[in-house]
Amino acid sequence: MHVNSREAQYAVRGSVALKAMSIQKKLNSPEVSSLPFKSLISCNIGNPQALGQKPLTFVRQVAAACTYPELLNNSDMFPKDVVSRARAYLKSTDRGYGVGSYTDSHGLALVREEVARFIETRDGFPCDPNHIALTTGASEGVRRVIQALMATPTDGLMISAPQYPLYACSITMCGGNIVFYNLNEANQWTIDETELNRSYQEATSKGINVRGLVVINPGNPVGAVLTQDVIKSVISFANERNLLLFADEVYQANVYSDSKKFHSFKKCLRELQRDYPGQYDNQQLVSFHTISKGLIGECGQRGGYVEYIGFSEAMMLQFRKLAASTLSSNTVGQIIMGIMVNPPQPGDESYTLYATETEQIYESLKRRADKLYKKLNELEGVSCQPIEGAMYAFPTITLPQQAIQEAKSRGIPADEMYCLDMVEEAGIVTVPGSGFGQIDGTYHFRTTILPSEEEIDQVIERLGKFHSKWLARYGGLTRTDISNGEFRSIRTLEAS
Amino acid sequence: MHVNSREAQYAVRGSVALKAMSIQKKLNSPEVSSLPFKSLISCNIGNPQALGQKPLTFVRQVAAACTYPELLNNSDMFPKDVVSRARAYLKSTDRGYGVGSYTDSHGLALVREEVARFIETRDGFPCDPNHIALTTGASEGVRRVIQALMATPTDGLMISAPQYPLYACSITMCGGNIVFYNLNEANQWTIDETELNRSYQEATSKGINVRGLVVINPGNPVGAVLTQDVIKSVISFANERNLLLFADEVYQANVYSDSKKFHSFKKCLRELQRDYPGQYDNQQLVSFHTISKGLIGECGQRGGYVEYIGFSEAMMLQFRKLAASTLSSNTVGQIIMGIMVNPPQPGDESYTLYATETEQIYESLKRRADKLYKKLNELEGVSCQPIEGAMYAFPTITLPQQAIQEAKSRGIPADEMYCLDMVEEAGIVTVPGSGFGQIDGTYHFRTTILPSEEEIDQVIERLGKFHSKWLARYGGLTRTDISNGEFRSIRTLEAS
Numbered sequence: 003m004h005v006n007s008r009e010a011q012y013a014v015r016g017s018v019a020l021k022a023m024s025i026q027k028k029l030n031s032p033e034v035s036s037l038p039f040k041s042l043i044s045c046n047i048g049n050p051q052a053l054g055q056k057p058l059t060f061v062r063q064v065a066a067a068c069t070y071p072e073l074l075n076n077s078d079m080f081p082k083d084v085v086s087r088a089r090a091y092l093k094s095t096d097r098g099y100g101v102g103s104y105t106d107s108h109g110l111a112l113v114r115e116e117v118a119r120f121i122e123t124r125d126g127f128p129c130d131p132n133h134i135a136l137t138t139g140a141s142e143g144v145r146r147v148i149q150a151l152m153a154t155p156t157d158g159l160m161i162s163a164p165q166y167p168l169y170a171c172s173i174t175m176c177g178g179n180i181v182f183y184n185l186n187e188a189n190q191w192t193i194d195e196t197e198l199n200r201s202y203q204e205a206t207s208k209g210i211n212v213r214g215l216v217v218i219n220p221g222n223p224v225g226a227v228l229t230q231d232v233i234k235s236v237i238s239f240a241n242e243r244n245l246l247l248f249a250d251e252v253y254q255a256n257v258y259s260d261s262k263k264f265h266s267f268k269k270c271l272r273e274l275q276r277d278y279p280g281q282y283d284n285q286q287l288v289s290f291h292t293i294s295k296g297l298i299g300e301c302g303q304r305g306g307y308v309e310y311i312g313f314s315e316a317m318m319l320q321f322r323k324l325a326a327s328t329l330s331s332n333t334v335g336q337i338i339m340g341i342m343v344n345p346p347q348p349g350d351e352s353y354t355l356y357a358t359e360t361e362q363i364y365e366s367l368k369r370r371a372d373k374l375y376k377k378l379n380e381l382e383g384v385s386c387q388p389i390e391g392a393m394y395a396f397p398t399i400t401l402p403q404q405a406i407q408e409a410k411s412r413g414i415p416a417d418e419m420y421c422l423d424m425v426e427e428a429g430i431v432t433v434p435g436s437g438f439g440q441i442d443g444t445y446h447f448r449t450t451i452l453p454s455e456e457e458i459d460q461v462i463e464r465l466g467k468f469h470s471k472w473l474a475r476y477g478g479l480t481r482t483d484i485s486n487g488e489f490r491s492i493r494t495l496e497a498s
Numbered sequence: 499m500h501v502n503s504r505e506a507q508y509a510v511r512g513s514v515a516l517k518a519m520s521i522q523k524k525l526n527s528p529e530v531s532s533l534p535f536k537s538l539i540s541c542n543i544g545n546p547q548a549l550g551q552k553p554l555t556f557v558r559q560v561a562a563a564c565t566y567p568e569l570l571n572n573s574d575m576f577p578k579d580v581v582s583r584a585r586a587y588l589k590s591t592d593r594g595y596g597v598g599s600y601t602d603s604h605g606l607a608l609v610r611e612e613v614a615r616f617i618e619t620r621d622g623f624p625c626d627p628n629h630i631a632l633t634t635g636a637s638e639g640v641r642r643v644i645q646a647l648m649a650t651p652t653d654g655l656m657i658s659a660p661q662y663p664l665y666a667c668s669i670t671m672c673g674g675n676i677v678f679y680n681l682n683e684a685n686q687w688t689i690d691e692t693e694l695n696r697s698y699q700e701a702t703s704k705g706i707n708v709r710g711l712v713v714i715n716p717g718n719p720v721g722a723v724l725t726q727d728v729i730k731s732v733i734s735f736a737n738e739r740n741l742l743l744f745a746d747e748v749y750q751a752n753v754y755s756d757s758k759k760f761h762s763f764k765k766c767l768r769e770l771q772r773d774y775p776g777q778y779d780n781q782q783l784v785s786f787h788t789i790s791k792g793l794i795g796e797c798g799q800r801g802g803y804v805e806y807i808g809f810s811e812a813m814m815l816q817f818r819k820l821a822a823s824t825l826s827s828n829t830v831g832q833i834i835m836g837i838m839v840n841p842p843q844p845g846d847e848s849y850t851l852y853a854t855e856t857e858q859i860y861e862s863l864k865r866r867a868d869k870l871y872k873k874l875n876e877l878e879g880v881s882c883q884p885i886e887g888a889m890y891a892f893p894t895i896t897l898p899q900q901a902i903q904e905a906k907s908r909g910i911p912a913d914e915m916y917c918l919d920m921v922e923e924a925g926i927v928t929v930p931g932s933g934f935g936q937i938d939g940t941y942h943f944r945t946t947i948l949p950s951e952e953e954i955d956q957v958i959e960r961l962g963k964f965h966s967k968w969l970a971r972y973g974g975l976t977r978t979d980i981s982n983g984e985f986r987s988i989r990t991l992e993a994s
Contacts, residue, residue, distance in 0.1 A: 103545050104798055177673070302597045
């Protein structure tokens with residue numbers, strides 16, 4: 003097997019997820035289980051509907067009508083706007099024959115138009131539908147651009163530590179070099195230009211040709227929302243070094259903090275171009291979005307888009323060719339993307355229901371983010387930044403020296419041992435910080451905020467009991483451990 | 499851009515398809531077009547529903563019910579077997595919450611079971627559902643295995659000339675070496691072991707480390723169905739050289755010849771293992787299937803599977819990790835795969851309709867294959883092997899020397915020039931043979947058999963008129979051209 007394939011890691015579905023699978027088998031078997039819980043709670047993947055979030059009615063009605071258009075013949079079946087929307091999507095398929103045909107490699111023209119209008123409204127700057135490509139989730143688009151960018155074995159891509167494992171995995175698979183820059187945990191996981199510089203210089207001095215820079219905003223796994231100023235400083239940094247910017251903006255609808263707002267990289271770039279004529283003309287940017295997150299959470303339907311900003315028509319033809327080799331993304335996923343970016347409007351028959359459903363989901367996510375953040379900070383040696391956005395908490399955990407030694411002797415990261423024990427003893431599936439990248443000597447884990455409001459109380463209870471038992475097993479935390487923990491926060495700050 | 503990405507070619511959506519897109523824009527515009535036709539006929543892609551093939555009712559009813567389960571509350575809406583099947587699939591999703599969740603990386607367990615039972619029934623040998631992975635069409639599986647296999651810049655993969663462009667494109671993208679072996683056109687595009695040997699030796703002598711061998715059966719683009727004897731000889735060839743075998747069997751339900759039958763590589767391998775104990779134990783094989791072809795033709799729903807045969811559990815874990823980095827294929831596509839391999843049975847409420855619909859599609863494809871084959875052979879200088887299976891004709895065309903010279907001066911293959919002119923003058927979209935690989939000095943094009951029965955007559959008429967006009971424009975065919983054509987058939991035979 004290719005060494006790149008062998009070495010690529012994908013922690014979100016790594017050792018802890020595999021252990022969870024074998025525990026699930028035990029729970030399913032008719033034999034009486036000796037496990038101290040009756041069910042696993044999956045907090046490892048941002049998969050809202052798997053934890054009970056209901057699909058939006060309008061989305062599923064349009065998707066079902068497009069799938070089986072005979073449903074449109076029954077005039078009482080669906081609201082009028084479902085019928086007209088489904089007919090419009092069906093008409094936009096190849097010769098109007100429906101969702102069973104491959105679409106254009108970059109997706110249905112109607113949906114690309116809807117996406118372009120959405121981006122224009124969001125940013126206040128024009129958007130060309132010919133620079134939009136619909137993809138199988140956001141991840142296909144990410145892989146496609148990374149594959150196109152990593153040209154020689156010395157090429158590298160800057161990604162945050164911590165990062166979403168898709169990036170490290172894709173870079174490794176393409177034979178490129180991972181160049182980590184540390185997020186500043188002590189300052190709400192922001193991005194500091196001095197740290198970007200350190201990371202870039204270090205990579206360059208090793209002979210790595212840095213080609214691009216990835217930012218996830220709102221952050222996965224860290225849950226932070228970047229300010230406009232930070233975004234503009236990142237753009238300037240990339241612009242001065244001729245780096246392709248990757249803006250992973252799949253959580254743009256998931257901002258819970260009242261004091262923060264989502265700002266797109268594209269809007270910030272266009273403002274810089276307006277304010278500093280000529281200086282930012284060559285900056286290239288790709289922005290990713292998905293139907294899997296937001297308030298729609300249609301992970302299983304696999305829809306996404308990439309917007310290519312600042313690319314020539316010749317480059318667009320190249321991207322189109324790469325897209326063609328995968329034929330096209332699934333048509334219903336494309337249609338759901340169209341609905342997400344162009345939902346029912348006031349006056350439409352489905353508007354009230356759509357607005358109610360999305361608001362309930364939003365308010366509930368916001369409550370759960372707040373609750374989890376507070377409860378995690380109550381645990382001994384655990385410190386969690388506010389969950390401003392996205393779907394995750396990424397707390398620092400201070401671990402007893404005995405535990406760290408034990409993990410060393412087993413040859414696994416200490417937070418992986420912690421998470422493996424957590425799934426076995428508490429039935430809570432999380433992802434160790436080591437799977438995302440973190441400063442050496444620090445330990446974290448990622449949990450989603452997605453269990454239902456009832457279940458999240460259970461998560462907190464099981465986690466709390468497990469945590470104190472586990473600390474005690476390894477001799478508890480000493481004053482030194484805790485002051486090391488404090489030292490770490492300071493060091494994180496200094497490193498930036 | 500990565501040189502591999504830049505150099506990768508994908509002819510099926512190449513220059514002719516791009517020209518067709520610009521012509522379509524002209525046809526759509528309100529201005530009076532000067533084009534000699536009112537609509538394009540797309541014969542370039544195996545995309546049956548885009549040419550009017552109707553989706554199967556049972557498939558779409560189950561898919562719609564899974565998409566919007568509220569439909570199941572209306573007891574009159576669907577046949578009983580649709581309801582029970584939809585409920586079973588819904589139950590098999592994560593905690594029963596439906597198609598909006600990511601599935602297991604390798605797909606829903608219920609569907610993998612259905613696939614395994616289908617393969618057992620087809621072959622008469624056991625099949626382990628844990629060695630099945632559901633994928634985004636067959637092409638995702640193909641890319642995944644090629645990416646895992648191409649380990650160093652000297653690694654190579656043997657593929658047929660002509661081949662389906664996905665293979666050459668994927669090998670190039672992964673930095674591997676394409677090793678062509680020629681199919682024997684004169685002998686109904688069969689595979690000769692002497693030619694396999696020649697190709698292997700030549701590659702080895704150039705320092706290429708041949709790692710695998712791809713066979714497409716029934717053949718794309720050639721439409722041939724391999725005999726058991728040929729398949730077994732290919733397996734022996736691979737086995738002796740420790741090559742991973744790729745069996746692209748996506749057209750297994752598309753056999754039209756009364757004298758031919760589909761035999762799977764897996765069945766042939768198992769028979770060899772049974773008949774020659776110990777000799778074939780280490781042979782590894784991957785077999786691909788899809789919902790895009792067959793009689794179901796659900797291209798836009800993007801479902802496929804790969805069966806891994808002869809791989810250790812450790813290797814299966816590696817493939818699972820690669821799958822995890824794409825999260826999972828779309829759930830509805832997986833469900834449609836389940837239906838395709840486990841259709842309604844006699845006694846089920848939907849059986850008669852399902853059987854009628856699939857039989858009509860099969861019989862019509864068979865008539866169109868036969869008609870196209872006969873009509874193509876009536877054209878001057880065109881020679882086409884019988885279309886035994888799949889969805890394509892791949893005729894040899896003898897071109898006038900003047901045309902060949904003209905193409906040379908324009909720097910494009912002569913059959914590409916022919917196909918570009920065909921789309922412009924006759925509105926028929928095909929793919930030049932040069933996009934698939936062919937013996938130097940030979941020219942072909944690929945056309946699907948998929949236009950409807952009414953439209954296929956138009957294809958034949960337009961093509962016939964275009965062909966004679968085009969030959970005349972370049973001075974017509976001389977005796978030398980034709981005898982060269984004959985000479986080519988003989989040379990093809992000798993080369994094997």
